[in-house]
């Protein structure tokens with residue numbers, strides 16, 4: 354991928370992944386994690402670039418900039434994975450890539466779940482994407498927020514009473530009801 358001529362900055366995601374490989378604990382490098390093909394979420398050779406306008410010697414030039422450059426890894430079923438890095442490292446871009454939120458023709462590489470390539474519909478059914486910006490309205494209650502989400506996301510075949518029931522169940526699961 355080096356042949357692409359990407360400009361190396363020190364805080365991009367693949368640099369951080371490289372640093373992670375070199376990280377040692379008590380002077381001993383950790384064993385590289387064994388891959389388990391066909392298990393959970395697998396992403397392979399993800400690359401994504403945009404055309405960026407830059408001023409060089411007083412002249413505006415358009416240059417291809419790689420936001421993701423050959424990223425591979427796996428999140429195994431039943432485990433929690435954190436994506437960490439400084440601002441601008443590419444965490445959100447990476448999440449967009451694995452959540453199928455980047456146009457397929459701009460993204461290179463593959464994303465699979467339990468061995469199968471993802472489709473936009475399947476991804477929407479099995480995952481939730483919570484934006485980093487605050488999406489809650491301060492003037493409405495948690496019940497009203499969930500009810501609104503239920504009204505717009507669940508099909509009309511589900512009755513209002515059923516939606517209400519599901520919202521109460523969710524509030525209960527989250528420990529947000531009075532009685533316990």
Ligand SMILES: Nc1ncnc2c1ncn2[C@@H]1O[C@H](COP(=O)(O)OP(=O)(O)O)[C@@H](O)[C@H]1O
Nearest residue numbers: 403405420438439440441442443444445446447
């Ligand atoms: N559509 C885009 N066009 C150009 N540059 C972008 C675009 N999206 C993100 N970037 C740049 O890519 C880098 C990574 O951004 P982002 O994924 O939002 O980082 P993070 O979430 O880790 O803070 C940043 O330098 C950002 O400015």
Ligand SMILES: [Mg+2]
Nearest residue numbers: 444445446485
């Ligand atoms: Mg971000």
